[in-house]
Amino acid sequence: MADLPPIRETIARHGLSASKALGQNFLLDEQLLARIAALPGDLSGARVLEVGPGPGGLTRALLRAGARVTAIEMDSRCLPALEELSDAFPGQLTVVEGDAMKLDHGALMQGEPYHVLSNLPYNVGTALFVKWLSGEEWPPQWLSLTLMFQREVAERIVAREGSGAFGRLAVLAQWRATARLAMKVHRSAFTPPPKVMSAVVHVTPTRAPDGVSARTLERLTEAAFGQRRKMLRQSLKSVPGALAALEGEAIDPTRRADTLSVAEFVAVARAIGTN
Numbered sequence: 667m668a669d670l671p672p673i674r675e676t677i678a679r680h681g682l683s684a685s686k687a688l689g690q691n692f693l694l695d696e697q698l699l700a701r702i703a704a705l706p707g708d709l710s711g712a713r714v715l716e717v718g719p720g721p722g723g724l725t726r727a728l729l730r731a732g733a734r735v736t737a738i739e740m741d742s743r744c745l746p747a748l749e750e751l752s753d754a755f756p757g758q759l760t761v762v763e764g765d766a767m768k769l770d771h772g773a774l775m776q777g778e779p780y781h782v783l784s785n786l787p788y789n790v791g792t793a794l795f796v797k798w799l800s801g802e803e804w805p806p807q808w809l810s811l812t813l814m815f816q817r818e819v820a821e822r823i824v825a826r827e828g829s830g831a832f833g834r835l836a837v838l839a840q841w842r843a844t845a846r847l848a849m850k851v852h853r854s855a856f857t858p859p860p861k862v863m864s865a866v867v868h869v870t871p872t873r874a875p876d877g878v879s880a881r882t883l884e885r886l887t888e889a890a891f892g893q894r895r896k897m898l899r900q901s902l903k904s905v906p907g908a909l910a911a912l913e914g915e916a917i918d919p920t921r922r923a924d925t926l927s928v929a930e931f932v933a934v935a936r937a938i939g940t941n
């Protein structure tokens with residue numbers, strides 16, 4: 667196994683001061699990073715997509731776990747440090763310079779199944795999360811998502827009906843996947859520390875329920891949670907077929923969106939069909 671200087675030293679030697687504009691908060695604790703890299707299970711020989719490696723703290727934990735990593739980073743200042751990692755783990759690391767929002771991940775991973783791990787700026791993280799969990803194609807090419815979020819967003823992802831945190835993100839994450847809050851991470855673990863606490867969410871795909879269009883479910887949750895304080899008979903007026911579907915499923919239209927379980931959203935989407 668390659669002998670590397672502490673990540674703090676790598677950052678200092680390459681002058682990688684954290685850029686606020688790029689949402690950079692680095693993790694330096696190698697034990698914590700190793701625990702995050704262990705969340706998907708045994709990665710030896712597995713393909714991993716890492717988004718936003720920065721100076722490479724999580725990257726080296728993944729390489730030590732034996733993963734074959736493709737890392738997308740948009741800050742060119744980080745590339746020399748990542749190049750060193752690539753030399754230390756020959757044949758295990760491919761670095762792609764670019765914006766992860768714009769790249770075709772499936773093509774980058776050459777059509778092979780892969781795990782995703784990432785500690786991203788929160789806005790980009792949520793947008794990518796929605797992208798990974800959307801679309802009609804299921805199961806997806808990815809095998810698991812292990813993602814750092816602002817703790818409040820992580821709680822929205824794993825929330826159950828009846829809680830104030832339950833909404834579109836929870837339905838998206840739970841209707842054909844299992845999402846769990848795997849680890850809470852204190853703000854002081856980051857350099858520089860962000861204002862809020864963080865948490866790592868781990869997601870694995872499950873079998874998609876039969877006869878449900880992802881697009882219909884998305885339109886339904888958008889309308890329902892867009893007016894979450896209104897009764898469903900009001901908030902779902904704009905979705906063709908939704909009120910009839912509620913009646914068909916014996917769901918009281920005076921209920922509000924956050925009282926419906928994920929299974930009830932799925933049942934209503936199935937009853938609406940693909941129109």
Ligand SMILES: C[S@@+](CC[C@H](N)C(=O)[O-])C[C@H]1O[C@@H](n2cnc3c(N)ncnc32)[C@H](O)[C@@H]1O
Pocket residue numbers: 688689690691692693694717718719720721722723724738739740741744764765766767784785786787790
């Ligand atoms: C919060 S830092 C984390 C760095 C490192 N993974 C760690 O844990 O210490 C986020 C990283 O994502 C990169 N980044 C931000 N937006 C990105 C995007 N759209 N595509 C690829 N990388 C991005 C930043 O340049 C930064 O290096």
